[in-house]
Amino acid sequence: MIKTGSTSRGRKTRAEVSDLRARLLRASIELIEEEGLQKLSLREVARRAGVTHQAPYHYFPDREALLGEICEEGFRLLTERMELAAGDQHNAKLSAAGRLAAVGQSYVEFACAYPAHFRIMFRPELVDHDHCPGAKAEGDRAFQTVARIVHETVKAGLPAVPSEAALITLCWSLSHGLACLVLDGPLAKKLPQTAVEQQVRDVTKTMRALLEASVASVQKAPKRVLKKPTPKRAT
Amino acid sequence: MIKTGSTSRGRKTRAEVSDLRARLLRASIELIEEEGLQKLSLREVARRAGVTHQAPYHYFPDREALLGEICEEGFRLLTERMELAAGDQHNAKLSAAGRLAAVGQSYVEFACAYPAHFRIMFRPELVDHDHCPGAKAEGDRAFQTVARIVHETVKAGLPAVPSEAALITLCWSLSHGLACLVLDGPLAKKLPQTAVEQQVRDVTKTMRALLEASVASVQKAPKRVLKKPTPKRAT
DNA sequence: CTTTTCACTTGACACTGTCAAGACGATTGC
DNA sequence: GCAATCGTCTTGACAGTGTCAAGTGAAAAG
Numbered sequence: 001m002i003k004t005g006s007t008s009r010g011r012k013t014r015a016e017v018s019d020l021r022a023r024l025l026r027a028s029i030e031l032i033e034e035e036g037l038q039k040l041s042l043r044e045v046a047r048r049a050g051v052t053h054q055a056p057y058h059y060f061p062d063r064e065a066l067l068g069e070i071c072e073e074g075f076r077l078l079t080e081r082m083e084l085a086a087g088d089q090h091n092a093k094l095s096a097a098g099r100l101a102a103v104g105q106s107y108v109e110f111a112c113a114y115p116a117h118f119r120i121m122f123r124p125e126l127v128d129h130d131h132c133p134g135a136k137a138e139g140d141r142a143f144q145t146v147a148r149i150v151h152e153t154v155k156a157g158l159p160a161v162p163s164e165a166a167l168i169t170l171c172w173s174l175s176h177g178l179a180c181l182v183l184d185g186p187l188a189k190k191l192p193q194t195a196v197e198q199q200v201r202d203v204t205k206t207m208r209a210l211l212e213a214s215v216a217s218v219q220k221a222p223k224r225v226l227k228k229p230t231p232k233r234a235t
Numbered sequence: 236m237i238k239t240g241s242t243s244r245g246r247k248t249r250a251e252v253s254d255l256r257a258r259l260l261r262a263s264i265e266l267i268e269e270e271g272l273q274k275l276s277l278r279e280v281a282r283r284a285g286v287t288h289q290a291p292y293h294y295f296p297d298r299e300a301l302l303g304e305i306c307e308e309g310f311r312l313l314t315e316r317m318e319l320a321a322g323d324q325h326n327a328k329l330s331a332a333g334r335l336a337a338v339g340q341s342y343v344e345f346a347c348a349y350p351a352h353f354r355i356m357f358r359p360e361l362v363d364h365d366h367c368p369g370a371k372a373e374g375d376r377a378f379q380t381v382a383r384i385v386h387e388t389v390k391a392g393l394p395a396v397p398s399e400a401a402l403i404t405l406c407w408s409l410s411h412g413l414a415c416l417v418l419d420g421p422l423a424k425k426l427p428q429t430a431v432e433q434q435v436r437d438v439t440k441t442m443r444a445l446l447e448a449s450v451a452s453v454q455k456a457p458k459r460v461l462k463k464p465t466p467k468r469a470t
Numbered sequence: 471c472t473t474t475t476c477a478c479t480t481g482a483c484a485c486t487g488t489c490a491a492g493a494c495g496a497t498t499g500c
Numbered sequence: 501g502c503a504a505t506c507g508t509c510t511t512g513a514c515a516g517t518g519t520c521a522a523g524t525g526a527a528a529a530g
Contacts, residue, residue, distance in 0.1 A: 020477085038360040041517060052479050054519085059477095063518065124419050125273040143421055162444060166437035169413065169422070173438065174405065176420075177412025184359050185411075186378055187404070202401035203408065209397060214448035255508085276486060287510050289488085298487065 021059045023049045025069060032116035037126075042066070067120050068132030074117030075138035079145045081110045086149045096157035097211035103149050104175040105204045111179035118183060122176075146172050158215055178203055256294045258284045260305060267351035272361075277301070302355050303367030309352030310373035314380045316345045321384045331392035332446035338384050339410040340439045346414035353418060357411075381407050393450055413438055 027048040032040050042063050043053040060066040085091060085106035091099050111118040120126055121139075129136035150168045154161065161167040181187045182196055191199065262283040267275050277298050278288040295301040320326060320341035326334050346353040355361055356374075364371035385403045389396065396402045416422045417431055426434065 036360050125271050161441055163437050166441045170438045170441050173412035173416055174409045177408035181408055202398050203405045206396055206401045206405050210445045210449050214445050290509055
């Protein structure tokens with residue numbers, strides 16, 4: 001494909017100067033944020049970048065590859081943000097449940113901060129992970145980050161869950177669902193921005209309360225495992 | 236638009252005989268399920284229904300209206316299913332938390348049973364609720380159903396939540412996120428169907444355990460409300 | 471200075487949603 | 501009974517889309 005480094009000498013190639021590749025990506029994101037996914041088309045992106053309709057094909061084999069790159073970047077940013085929340089000094093003082101809730105909230109905040117990325121990331125009809133190995137790799141890394149954070153949190157004081165795999169899925173689902181509803185669901189439409197943020201905080205707080213109550217109840221009656229003790233991990 | 240009733244006498248109109256409208260809807264759903272959202276086009280739908288590309292416009296003003304109808308039907312089916320789960324005799328014997336978990340599971344089961352409907356329902360770029368009053372009405376009804384079920388459940392024995400509105404959003408988010416991940420997310424790809432179902436049951440069970448632990452902890456230490464007592468409902 | 475390579479451009483094709491107009495049997499008013 | 505109307509589609513066209521194939525002109529390499 002296309003070399004992205006500089007030439008043998010320190011000079012920049014023409015492509016690096018015009019920086020069309022990055023401009024195309026930026027134009028795509030802006031287009032989605034301004035006009036919505038429906039209006040996203042390679043030709044409009046090219047138009048916005050000030051080139052002809054075929055220019056994007058020099059950098060991306062097809063439309064899916066371009067979106068795949070955004071998807072990949074999105075997962076990278078998401079992972080970053082979750083790790084930041086998990087390791088945050090401010091959150092370090094919290095209980096295990098509090099830290100988990102903070103990570104969940106960071107997930108939703110990511111969706112709000114990068115709506116175009118988020119809208120593409122979980123849409124297999126736009127970006128099939130089988131066709132975009134980069135996106136798949138970053139997606140897996142994000143998943144493993146969630147898994148690791150949950151695992152550490154469980155070790156640090158959440159012994160009540162019947163299966164850690166289920167708790168991972170539960171945390172991801174809750175965060176993901178809340179992000180979806182906040183971004184494109186009924187919550188986005190009617191409420192003003194501040195009310196939505198308050199709602200997210202309330203949900204986070206509720207979840208945290210539930211987890212903490214679970215911890216407390218186990219401390220009173222230890223060994224209360226619900227059913228079977230995690231038969232198999234779902235990687 | 237088009238009258239859908241029968242004629243003044245009991246006879247059927249031509250349209251009712253050919254039943255093209257229903258065939259178009261069915262063809263759309265089949266197309267999504269077989270080929271994915273990307274391949275969905277009015278022309279292909281018309282082709283599948285055995286008519287020319289313009290025939291759908293006799294029944295639907297545009298593509299969005301057709302999808303909006305599917306969306307509306309989806310919300311109706313979802314509401315039905317949740318109410319069934321909430322009122323199920325088998326679930327009636329459960330605790331409040333158990334009933335709530337059963338409703339959540341019914342949400343995910345709906346998504347698996349009607350994947351084409353579900354994929355359309357939460358995609359504003361396909362169906363903008365402002366353009367489809369029917370879809371909006373059924374969507375609101377579904378939301379209110381969730382709210383009512385949560386409310387009843389809280390009254391029946393979940394006093395620990397800091398805000399009922401937050402619990403409603405939490406329940407919806409968890410179910411919705413899980414449905415998304417199961418249908419189109421990382422969970423769908425690698426695991427076989429039975430493992431996915433087991434995972435859903437595990438998550439449901441975990442949530443139920445968390446809620447029940449919360450109930451228990453409150454029963455030991457009543458009046459333990461986290462922060463402020465529900466400032467405003469988000470309708 | 472010539473040749474190659476890069477970074478695009480031009481042109482075409484099949485496909486899409488949608489507008490305008492037409493066709494044609496069934497129903498209806500008289 | 502028969503012309504007029506109506507309902508239910510069809511035909512044709514247009515602008516927009518993603519993508520293939522080929523061309524172009526300036527920079528880089530020799």
